Amino acid sequence: MADIKKYGFVIDPRRCIDCRACLVACRAEWNTPPGQTRIWVHTDGPQGIFPAVTQTWVPVQCHHCEDPWCVDACPTGATFKREDGLVLIDEEACIGCGLCVNACPYQVRFRNEVTGKADKCNACFHRVDRGELPACVATCIGGARLFGDFNDPESPVSRAIKDQVVYRPITPEVDTGPMTYYLSPPDASAVQVSPQPRKDLPAEVFWRKWAIPIVKVAVGATFLGQAGAFILQLLRGENEYEDGAV
Amino acid sequence: MSDETLTLEQRKRLQEQVLVKHHLANILTHWFNVAMWLLLLPTGIGILLEKTYPASSTAWNDLMRQIFGSTASLIYWHGVWGQIWIAVLTFNIFVGFRKYFLTFASTRMLLDKDDLRWLMIKPWHMLGLRKHVPLPPQDAYNAGQKLYSYLVVIGSFWIGLTGMIMVYSEHIPTSWQWVIQWAMPIHFLSAGITFAGVIIHVYMGAIFPEERQAFFSMFTGKVNGLYAYLHHRKWYLRKMAEKAAWEAEYRRRYREPAQAEAPQASTAPGTASADAPAGD
Ligand code: HEM
Ligand code: SF4
Ligand code: SF4
Numbered sequence: 001m002a003d004i005k006k007y008g009f010v011i012d013p014r015r016c017i018d019c020r021a022c023l024v025a026c027r028a029e030w031n032t033p034p035g036q037t038r039i040w041v042h043t044d045g046p047q048g049i050f051p052a053v054t055q056t057w058v059p060v061q062c063h064h065c066e067d068p069w070c071v072d073a074c075p076t077g078a079t080f081k082r083e084d085g086l087v088l089i090d091e092e093a094c095i096g097c098g099l100c101v102n103a104c105p106y107q108v109r110f111r112n113e114v115t116g117k118a119d120k121c122n123a124c125f126h127r128v129d130r131g132e133l134p135a136c137v138a139t140c141i142g143g144a145r146l147f148g149d150f151n152d153p154e155s156p157v158s159r160a161i162k163d164q165v166v167y168r169p170i171t172p173e174v175d176t177g178p179m180t181y182y183l184s185p186p187d188a189s190a191v192q193v194s195p196q197p198r199k200d201l202p203a204e205v206f207w208r209k210w211a212i213p214i215v216k217v218a219v220g221a222t223f224l225g226q227a228g229a230f231i232l233q234l235l236r237g238e239n240e241y242e243d244g245a246v
Numbered sequence: 247m248s249d250e251t252l253t254l255e256q257r258k259r260l261q262e263q264v265l266v267k268h269h270l271a272n273i274l275t276h277w278f279n280v281a282m283w284l285l286l287l288p289t290g291i292g293i294l295l296e297k298t299y300p301a302s303s304t305a306w307n308d309l310m311r312q313i314f315g316s317t318a319s320l321i322y323w324h325g326v327w328g329q330i331w332i333a334v335l336t337f338n339i340f341v342g343f344r345k346y347f348l349t350f351a352s353t354r355m356l357l358d359k360d361d362l363r364w365l366m367i368k369p370w371h372m373l374g375l376r377k378h379v380p381l382p383p384q385d386a387y388n389a390g391q392k393l394y395s396y397l398v399v400i401g402s403f404w405i406g407l408t409g410m411i412m413v414y415s416e417h418i419p420t421s422w423q424w425v426i427q428w429a430m431p432i433h434f435l436s437a438g439i440t441f442a443g444v445i446i447h448v449y450m451g452a453i454f455p456e457e458r459q460a461f462f463s464m465f466t467g468k469v470n471g472l473y474a475y476l477h478h479r480k481w482y483l484r485k486m487a488e489k490a491a492w493e494a495e496y497r498r499r500y501r502e503p504a505q506a507e508a509p510q511a512s513t514a515p516g517t518a519s520a521d522a523p524a525g526d
Contacts, residue, residue, distance in 0.1 A: 092318035116416030207431035215438030226449035
């Protein structure tokens with residue numbers, strides 16, 4: 001077992017029967033407000049023509065990406081990536097600005113209507129730290145949701161993807177390194193599962209294009225100005241009878 | 247700064263005069279403000295992460311987080327101090343609104359014609375040009391200082407408002423989330439621009455030799471007459487007129503005969519005679 005862990009999910013949509021026990025378990029674990037959830041089971045509805053009809057359900061949660069755009073967007077450092085790969089939110093540092101909600105290409109983040117803070121799946125890190133599974137994974141009767149350490153070849157996730165064709169929900173434009181491996185193509189629910197390119201919010205554009213350059217120029221110019229004046233002052237020397245009028 | 251129209255005798259007499267420039271309330275508020283800036287600026291820069299604000303440094307971020315224990319408590323203390331800063335300034339303005347704030351705003355912030363002319367001439371002087379054009383006489387604060395006061399008042403207002411929005415962001419509904427989003431860059435921008443002004447202000451206030459009297463006045467409240475006459479003539483003349491008027495009133499009240507003063511060569515500065523022109 002490797003010293004540094006690399007946590008992630010393996011999801012087998014063929015095994016999901018849309019019972020949504022995982023949603024209930026998650027809500028029970030985290031007391032998410034009514035109308036909001038940290039995890040989903042997406043579907044595009046029945047596909048094909050009778051009698052060749054199929055329907056796929058795709059369990060979804062935060063992918064705890066290797067290159068998480070939510071972390072990049074967070075101005076306070078409230079959203080951060082732990083060494084073991086879990087992407088977590090420090091609620092006390094969060095100011096509920098929602099930049100991370102906008103930045104995540106998977107729409108798995110939301111602002112908790114009760115706490116006013118950013119919210120999402122945290123892989124039940126308190127259970128994981130005790131050696132247990134996330135609540136949704138522990139509950140899943142079909143075995144569609146798996147969780148574990150990809151650095152450990154004996155972990156359930158490593159064993160599940162061994163010699164399998166796996167699908168990561170990425171596109172040529174958007175690759176955040178999602179740590180969810182699907183065991184069958186999730187494109188049945190392409191709309192909900194595949195990532196959407198992000199767009200900067202107006203405040204972010206203002207921030208990068210105006211606020212930072214203006215402050216840099218203003219502080220830089222005044223600093224250089226006073227430094228120059230100070231050097232001149234040293235070169236000239238002071239006249240104690242005149243200058244200070246002391 | 248020298249003024250060749252003054253004789254050595256007049257300079258000496260002026261130097262012995264003492265004028266009160268700052269009330270204790272003003273001095274205490276100023277240094278309280280400075281103390282809060284010393285707490286708020288380093289912690290504020292510590293909150294800004296290098297990835298979002300390329301100007302800040304990871305080393306400083308880490309140092310601040312180590313001192314405070316965590317990101318959350320760094321933000322918490324920045325918010326607590328910020329609220330103390332806002333509360334005390336608001337309280338001072340509120341309590342002293344008529345006595346201090348209105349007089350301050352009207353006599354030390356409003357720009358008059360001389361100020362506008364000063365602003366047009368001073369930049370040339372700073373570049374070492376047009377030295378032959380004299381600067382118009384200035385009030386208790388020169389036009390540059392007046393502009394700086396606007397910067398501080400407006401800057402502090404926006405820093406305080408956006409700071410409060412972020413501290414109490416959890417009470418802002420999600421449909422108003424843009425308010426929180428805009429609060430961040432505006433907070434940063436107002437603090438940054440105000441700080442740019444502070445850099446010049448501290449140089450002029452603490453280091454620049456000609457303003458040394460002003461520096462000490464922020465502790466003692468007092469400046470000497472020579473500095474006041476050379477740098478803030480309108481204020482000097484008005485103070486002298488006020489003083490003369492008060493003295494005349496005092497004499498009337500106690501029926502003291504007006505003291506014969508030694509005849510002056512001219513109505514030169516350094517005399518507290520009532521016929522000194524009353525500034526503006
Ligand atoms: C070590 C830092 C500082 C020093 C040495 C300093 C020094 C001074 C001095 C000497 C004066 C009086 C000028 C005069 O009478 O002509 C003054 C006034 C003033 N200072 Fe500062 N200052 C400092 C920091 C700041 C900061 C950080 C701010 C605000 C952000 C500030 C805002 C003001 C304002 C608004 C005035 C004019 C209003 C008043 O009379 O209180 N100062 N300062
Ligand atoms: S899925 Fe979204 S919220 Fe989760 S780590 Fe990736 S970018 Fe962040
Ligand atoms: S809502 Fe919270 S976690 Fe998300 S970007 Fe803003 S401060 Fe960071």
